[in-house]
Amino acid sequence: MPVKKVVEEKLKTLGIEVGDVIIISNKDEKWEGTLLPHHAFSSEEILTIKLQSGYNAGVAIDKNTEVTLVKKHQETTKKAREIPFDQKKPTISVIGTGGTIACYIDYRTGAVHPATSAEDLAFSVPEIFDVCNVKARVAFQMLSENIEASHWKTLAHEVAKDLNTDQVHGVVIPHGTDTMGYTAAALSFMLKDLSGPVVLVGAQRSSDRPSSDAAQNLFAAATVAAKTDIGEVLVVMHGESSDTFSVIHRGTKVRKFHTSQRNAFKTVNDVSLGTIEDGTVTIEGAYQKMKKGKVTVDDAMDEDVAMLYSYPGLKPEAIPDRKGIVLIGTGLGHVPIKLLPRIQELIKNDTVVVMTSQCLFGRVNMNIYSVGRDLLKAGVISGEDMLPETAYVKLMWALAHGKNPDEVKNIMMTNIAGEIVKRTRSDTGL
Amino acid sequence: MPVKKVVEEKLKTLGIEVGDVIIISNKDEKWEGTLLPHHAFSSEEILTIKLQSGYNAGVAIDKNTEVTLVKKHQETTKKAREIPFDQKKPTISVIGTGGTIACYIDYRTGAVHPATSAEDLAFSVPEIFDVCNVKARVAFQMLSENIEASHWKTLAHEVAKDLNTDQVHGVVIPHGTDTMGYTAAALSFMLKDLSGPVVLVGAQRSSDRPSSDAAQNLFAAATVAAKTDIGEVLVVMHGESSDTFSVIHRGTKVRKFHTSQRNAFKTVNDVSLGTIEDGTVTIEGAYQKMKKGKVTVDDAMDEDVAMLYSYPGLKPEAIPDRKGIVLIGTGLGHVPIKLLPRIQELIKNDTVVVMTSQCLFGRVNMNIYSVGRDLLKAGVISGEDMLPETAYVKLMWALAHGKNPDEVKNIMMTNIAGEIVKRTRSDTGL
Numbered sequence: 001m002p003v004k005k006v007v008e009e010k011l012k013t014l015g016i017e018v019g020d021v022i023i024i025s026n027k028d029e030k031w032e033g034t035l036l037p038h039h040a041f042s043s044e045e046i047l048t049i050k051l052q053s054g055y056n057a058g059v060a061i062d063k064n065t066e067v068t069l070v071k072k073h074q075e076t077t078k079k080a081r082e083i084p085f086d087q088k089k090p091t092i093s094v095i096g097t098g099g100t101i102a103c104y105i106d107y108r109t110g111a112v113h114p115a116t117s118a119e120d121l122a123f124s125v126p127e128i129f130d131v132c133n134v135k136a137r138v139a140f141q142m143l144s145e146n147i148e149a150s151h152w153k154t155l156a157h158e159v160a161k162d163l164n165t166d167q168v169h170g171v172v173i174p175h176g177t178d179t180m181g182y183t184a185a186a187l188s189f190m191l192k193d194l195s196g197p198v199v200l201v202g203a204q205r206s207s208d209r210p211s212s213d214a215a216q217n218l219f220a221a222a223t224v225a226a227k228t229d230i231g232e233v234l235v236v237m238h239g240e241s242s243d244t245f246s247v248i249h250r251g252t253k254v255r256k257f258h259t260s261q262r263n264a265f266k267t268v269n270d271v272s273l274g275t276i277e278d279g280t281v282t283i284e285g286a287y288q289k290m291k292k293g294k295v296t297v298d299d300a301m302d303e304d305v306a307m308l309y310s311y312p313g314l315k316p317e318a319i320p321d322r323k324g325i326v327l328i329g330t331g332l333g334h335v336p337i338k339l340l341p342r343i344q345e346l347i348k349n350d351t352v353v354v355m356t357s358q359c360l361f362g363r364v365n366m367n368i369y370s371v372g373r374d375l376l377k378a379g380v381i382s383g384e385d386m387l388p389e390t391a392y393v394k395l396m397w398a399l400a401h402g403k404n405p406d407e408v409k410n411i412m413m414t415n416i417a418g419e420i421v422k423r424t425r426s427d428t429g430l
Numbered sequence: 431m432p433v434k435k436v437v438e439e440k441l442k443t444l445g446i447e448v449g450d451v452i453i454i455s456n457k458d459e460k461w462e463g464t465l466l467p468h469h470a471f472s473s474e475e476i477l478t479i480k481l482q483s484g485y486n487a488g489v490a491i492d493k494n495t496e497v498t499l500v501k502k503h504q505e506t507t508k509k510a511r512e513i514p515f516d517q518k519k520p521t522i523s524v525i526g527t528g529g530t531i532a533c534y535i536d537y538r539t540g541a542v543h544p545a546t547s548a549e550d551l552a553f554s555v556p557e558i559f560d561v562c563n564v565k566a567r568v569a570f571q572m573l574s575e576n577i578e579a580s581h582w583k584t585l586a587h588e589v590a591k592d593l594n595t596d597q598v599h600g601v602v603i604p605h606g607t608d609t610m611g612y613t614a615a616a617l618s619f620m621l622k623d624l625s626g627p628v629v630l631v632g633a634q635r636s637s638d639r640p641s642s643d644a645a646q647n648l649f650a651a652a653t654v655a656a657k658t659d660i661g662e663v664l665v666v667m668h669g670e671s672s673d674t675f676s677v678i679h680r681g682t683k684v685r686k687f688h689t690s691q692r693n694a695f696k697t698v699n700d701v702s703l704g705t706i707e708d709g710t711v712t713i714e715g716a717y718q719k720m721k722k723g724k725v726t727v728d729d730a731m732d733e734d735v736a737m738l739y740s741y742p743g744l745k746p747e748a749i750p751d752r753k754g755i756v757l758i759g760t761g762l763g764h765v766p767i768k769l770l771p772r773i774q775e776l777i778k779n780d781t782v783v784v785m786t787s788q789c790l791f792g793r794v795n796m797n798i799y800s801v802g803r804d805l806l807k808a809g810v811i812s813g814e815d816m817l818p819e820t821a822y823v824k825l826m827w828a829l830a831h832g833k834n835p836d837e838v839k840n841i842m843m844t845n846i847a848g849e850i851v852k853r854t855r856s857d858t859g860l
Contacts, residue, residue: 145764145801148742178761182742258860259762259792266860306748309739309758311822312578312612318736320748328739331608332689334575362689371575392741430688430696 007047007061011035019073022049024059025066031059032070089132090169092225093162094122096138097147097155097183099176099202121174122222125215131279132226135168144176144183144202149396152186153299159187160295163195170197170225174218177202177256177264180235184251185393187233188417190299193291194231199224200251201236204262213238213262220246220276228281231290232418234273238262245277250285252390252419255360268360269385270421271428288418302399307392309358310335316342324395324408325353327380328388333357333364334371340378347379352399352408356383356391361430381409384420394419437477437491441465449503452479454489455496461489462500519562520599522655523592524552526568527577527585527613529606529632551604552652555645561709562656565598574606574613574632579826582616583729589617590725593625600626600655604648607632607686607694610665614681615823617663618847620729623721624661629654630681631666634692643668643692650676650706658711661720662848664703668692675707680715682820682849685790698790699815700851701858718848732829737822739788740765746772754825754838755783757810758818763787763794764801770808777809782829782838786813786821791860811839814850824849 016022016035024031024047033049046058047067059065122134139158140151155173162168175183184200191198201221203214221236233251240263249267258264274283305324308314316339319325325346329335333355335343347353355364355375363385366372376382383391395412402408415422446452446465454461454477463479476488477497489495552564569588570581585603592598605613614630621628631651633644651666663681670693679697688694704713735754738744746769749755755776759765763785765773777783785794785805793815796802806812813821825842832838845852 143764143767143799143801145740145742145760146767148766176761178764179742256761256789257791259787259789259794261792261860263860264789264792303743305743307739307741307744309737309818310575311737311819312575312609313733313735315736318750330575331606331686334573334608336578337573337576357689359686359689359694361687362691362694364689369573371573388739389741430691430693 006063007065007067010067014067014069016067016069017073020069021071021073023066023068023070024049024061025068026059026062027064031057033057034073083134084129085133086129090226091133091135091167092170092172092222093168094134094136094172094174094222095155095158095162096121096136096141097144097151097173097175098141099144099174099178099180121218125218125222127219127279128222131219131223132169134222135162142176144179147176147179147183149186149301149303152183152190152393153301155183156187156190156297156299159191159198160297163198163295168196170199170228172218172221172225173198173200175200175202177204177237180265181251181255181387181389182393184233184235184249184254185387185390185417185419186301186397188251188419189394189397190297191233192296192298193293194233194288195292195295196290197225197228197230198233198251199236200234204238204258204260204264211262213243216243217246219279223276223279224248224281228283229290230273231288232273235265236276237265239275245275247275248273248281248283250287250418252417253387253421255387255389268387269362269424269428270418271425298401300400301396303396305392305395305399307388310339312336314339319343319346321346321349321351323351324399325351326383326388326392326395327353327355328358329355329364330358332362332368332372333366333375333382334369335375337371337374340371340374343375343380344378350405352395352405352412353378353380354383354391354395354412355380356386356388358388360387363424381412384413385424386419390419436493437495437497440497444497444499446497446499447503450499451501451503453496453498453500454479454491455498456489456492457494461487463487464503513564514559515563516559520656521563521565521597522600522602522652523589523598524564524566524602524604524652525585525588525592526551526566526571527574527581527603527605528571529574529604529608529610551648555648555652557649557709558652561649561653562599564652565592572606574609577606577609577613579616579731579733582613582620582823583731585613586617586620586727586729589621589628590727593628593725598626600658601628602648602651602655603628603630605630605632607634607667610695611681611685611817611819612823614663614665614684615817615820615847615849616731616827618681618849619824619827620727621663622726622728623723624663624718625722625725626720627655627658627660628663628681629666630664634668634688634690634694641692643673646673647676649709653706653709654678654711658713659720660703661718662703665695666706667695669705675705677705678703678711678713680717680848682847683817683851685817685819698817699792699854699858700848701855728831730830731826733826735822735825735829737818740769742766744769749773749776751776751779751781753781754829755781756813756818756822756825757783757785758788759785759794760788762792762798762802763796763805763812764799765805767801767804770801770804773805773810774808780835782825782835782842783808783810784813784821784825784842785810786816786818788818790817793854811842814843815854816849820849 036048235249239245239247307326398411466478665679669675669677703715737756828841
């Protein structure tokens with residue numbers, strides 16, 4: 001029997017639950033603390049406890065490990081979790097999707113909230129209730145690298161449903177950070193006439209770590225959802241590596257730039273919409289105001305799209321037969337000239353090919369160098385200043401909305417949700 | 431007959447050459463200036479002239495355009511181009527490869543140097559001769575998106591040949607910016623026991639534009655090649671958008687981050703080696719000192735490697751059968767779980783699979799989340815803090831140097847040329 005099973009059964013036999021104070025003893029060592037829930041990020045051979053110092057410790061367990069119950073967790077925690085409601089405050093909806101931010105523990109009391117519901121999530125940052133009322137539920141529980149177009153559709157409908165009730169002012173979507181930019185872009189294209197802010201939020205470090213950004217991010221996201229009149233899909237994340245302010249990013253212009261740092265998300269080729277510091281929202285960029293009417297969902301997507309990163313030695317046959325191809329070219333929008341015949345062949349067969357740049361910052365311009373001009377002549381269209389990720393999501397959406405390649409191309413070249421900025425502001429730096 | 435041909439023949443008939451003062455008249459307009467060479471970045475229907483104001487103008491031509499010769503270019507320019515030699519100064523070698531930086535005109539005199547030779551290039555920044563003697567030649571003339579492994583090999587041998595003569599202190603390689611990072615990484619792995627600095631340099635804007643960075647970059651690169659004792663492959667480019675300083679980057683840690691801005695190159699996951707301002711080099715990072723002995727070339731490469739960008743909806747069959755695969759995963763090093771069986775199959779067939787991150791900044795860590803642990807179990811190796819581009823080049827090199835997959839993996843996980851930094855310095859920011 002694997003170690004994990006042995007431990008699980010031992011805990012069960014002893015009636016030990018998450019939140020109980022326990023002692024774990026191995027041959028030479030002894031640890032006392034509150035049992036924390038098992039997370040997606042924990043190894044299977046580890047029990048995690050919160051020590052009296054407030055720090056968490058992962059204790060390796062084997063068949064000889066002894067676990068003893070010291071004290072059951074107090075039910076008072078549960079009682080405190082009745083949802084407050086204040087008619088004078090705006091109401092937000094929290095729709096959980098999983099990710100690091102959903103691996104949740106109250107960061108001050110140490111009480112455990114295994115966020116099996118988005119409600120738990122909201123509760124772990126009680127300051128949220130000073131700002132707004134919270135309606136919370138879970139749409140799905142996924143690590144974000146597994147989220148696909150079908151999930152984007154589900155989410156779009158959930159968001160519209162909530163915004164189309166009278167009570168809900170804005171929506172917060174806790175989401176894994178890996179592909180949060182893709183989901184934000186997808187919702188930006190799918191949701192029409194937003195009647196309130198739709199805010200994606202994540203955590204780079206789960207809340208059982210002293211350095212977690214989960215609480216600040218969630219509070220900031222809730223504040224934006226409750227207090228602003230932005231009618232766009234947004235991403236709210238840490239602004240810098242210390243705990244000062246959070247940044248509001250437009251959903252089509254944001255990208256994750258660091259594997260672990262808390263200020264990993266950056267707006268590319270535009271200014272960010274603003275900041276939140278100590279509960280105060282400061283707007284810096286122009287935005288779409290929320291509409292008064294009904295939110296509609298336009299979620300048709302053609303998933304027959306591939307994205308391809310160009311590099312020295314890339315082979316023509318690496319470009320698959322698809323209805324849409326997003327190339328992540330070099331520099332101003334180039335690929336090895338050897339690929340040209342294959343690209344010409346695809347376009348002749350009605351594939352729509354869009355060029356973006358692996359530089360990420362700056363605009364594609366295929367008029368400057370000969371390869372670019374050859375690609376333009378072949379019918380490749382410029383992704384302008386779009387992120388490759390956004391161009392990929394948009395191409396799926398455009399293929400389902402254009403009747404023929406020319407219509408699809410027109411959609412791709414038209415700004416729909418802030419993804420193309422015709423003139424980049426000079427204060428938009430690298 | 432296409433316009434270009436018409437114009438070319440007209441110029442030929444009139445005996446007009448690049449450097450001559452001409453008048454171009456269209457129906458309503460008249461332009462006088464010095465004829466500049468036709469560049470890869472000019473449209474075919476444009477003649478470019480340098481006006482008396484010092485600015486360049488591109489004049490659209492058609493069949494009715496009149497061109498008149500005003501004055502032949504002065505041969506004094508040519509006489510001034512005898513190479514000076516000063517025994518007291520160090521000598522550098524300039525090995526041209528093409529790119530924007532090779533589209534060259536003297537930025538102050540307006541005299542034309544169509545850089546068909548690297549010598550011309552050096553001459554267009556005469557300040558270089560205050561610092562060093564220059565030996566110059568052209569290895570090849572290419573737009574960098576077409577450069578492949580065979581060119582890296584050629585370059586490595588050219589560099590070694592030059593450094594192994596007594597006279598040459600360092601080497602400067604003008605190179606297109608699109609794939610300069612790949613070439614810099616390749617040379618870093620191929621060149622052993624460097625007896626002097628090897629400096630790649632490029633231009634984001636060609637020298638016929640007032641905003642060109644060609645002159646500053648070339649002067650800075652020559653200074654680093656002539657004056658420092660660095661025994662590494664480097665990239666020297668603009669440090670900020672104004673013309674103040676240039677930055678010295680390690681060849682394995684640098685990447686182009688902007689399609690057009692002059693400060694497009696950034697060191698990732700390390701501090702840059704230093705800066706050059708007004709001819710003064712300031713070293714800030716640790717570096718490998720140049721060796722006294724002979725430079726050797728270890729250029730074996732196995733090009734059977736593909737690089738793959740992960741995204742929602744990526745299909746397992748998109749991963750080709752190759753000896754090596756570099757995945758550009760999301761976040762800490764993840765791909766959709768649907769790809770796992772295909773990755774397992776490849777590894778069983780002795781493919782070496784390396785994980786990097788599309789975040790670019792930060793370190794891959796597959797121990798944190800379940801997908802990462804599944805990939806580790808399958809035998810995927812961590813690219814640590816390596817750039818995807820560097821990991822790709824290194825994997826080609828490693829496959830040609832390891833006898834079996836385990837040896838290749840060991841090479842990939844061992845720092846060879848500064849590409850893996852075990853502990854990222856805290857002042858290495860995003």
